[in-house]
Amino acid sequence: MMEQLNRSKQFYLFIVFTCVSIFAMAQNEALFKKGNDFYNEGKYQKAIDAYLEVSENNEHSAALYYNLGNSYYKLNQIAPSIYYYEKALLLDPNDQDIQNNLQFAKNMTIDAIDVMPQTGIDKIFENFVGKLSYQTWAVLAIVAMVAFVVLFLLYYFSAYSSKKRIFFGLSILFVIISLASLGFAYQQQGLELNKQPAIIFAKETSVMSEPNMGSSEVFKLHEGTKVNVLEVLGEWKKIKLADGKIGWLPNNDLKEIKDF
Structure with missing residues (x-):
């Protein structure tokens, strides 16, 4: 008798979970379509709001992040556009459209970082x-x-x-x-x-030699620049550039790409 009750309970929970999952998927699809409609109408901020709501529902896809990148790019918001293109590229590294649009966005950044040659x-x-x-x-x-x-x-x-x-x-x-x-x-x-890539979101930020504002400035970075996070210490992050330069930044000046 007890075994039958347990089975009935498990079956009930399975049905509830399935229904909730189907409802969540349908809701995300509706929001995604709503975002696409806003984008096609040129209402880019409303499209962003719809796409972000999908993202907040733990939906992660290259298409979603690609559309977010496009929407921010249309509003000339370079840092978030590069951020979401990079997230899309993580999920679909071979997508040519993502690669092309990411390059267009990178062309609008200020910092010119030379990649350290491999030997x-x-x-x-x-x-x-x-x-x-x-x-x-x-x-x-x-x-x-x-x-x-x-x-x-x-x-x-x-x-x-x-x-x-x-x-x-x-x-x-x-x-x-x-x-x-x-x-x-x-x-x-x-x-x-x-590899813990991140994008600079501050318009301009000073990279310090140590994790405190009393240390000396090593160099400056601007929004949209991609860095790699090496270490976290309190409210500071140690970053490294593609050319090998290293320094410390406040947490709020950048956003890590791998957050899902």
Whole structure:
């Protein structure tokens, strides 16, 4: 009897959860369409309000952030436009429209940051290992390990010495591929975790040598510039530019992109 009651309760909770989820999805779709209508009518601030309401409902998509970026760009608000284009690019790195519009927005920024050139091992790593995400390398490691097991079994049960040599050689090759892919996945995951990109939102801000206003100014940054957050200390964040410059900024002067 008690078991039947528990099952009935679980079924009831499942139905309620499903209904709530469907209602939330329908509401988000309606808000998204409303935002699109406002955008097409040239009412960009109203479009932003509708899109932000969708975002506040824990809806995250490249299309949503792309539309937010477009809306802010139309209002000449450079920092938020770049911020949302960057968020969209995180979710869809290969979208050409996002890449193009992001570049248009970046062309309106003041700071010209030269990217530090890569040399030697770093360049080789980026050109080869960096082409795939750590998830892809992990999947490749698993596939290669499965291939190794199959080939090793074929080697073990094969009756012909010529085939045994082939299967043995291929099994060794795949176990090497699996271990290498696992190592690349680990390296890529470490790099991803160390990447905490952020966008400067202050019109102009002074980057300090230490996390306090009494320290010396290292350089200035302006809205829309992309930085990488290295460390957080109280109300300050240590940032690094693409050209290698490092300094401290107040929390309120920038917004981190990976906040979902």
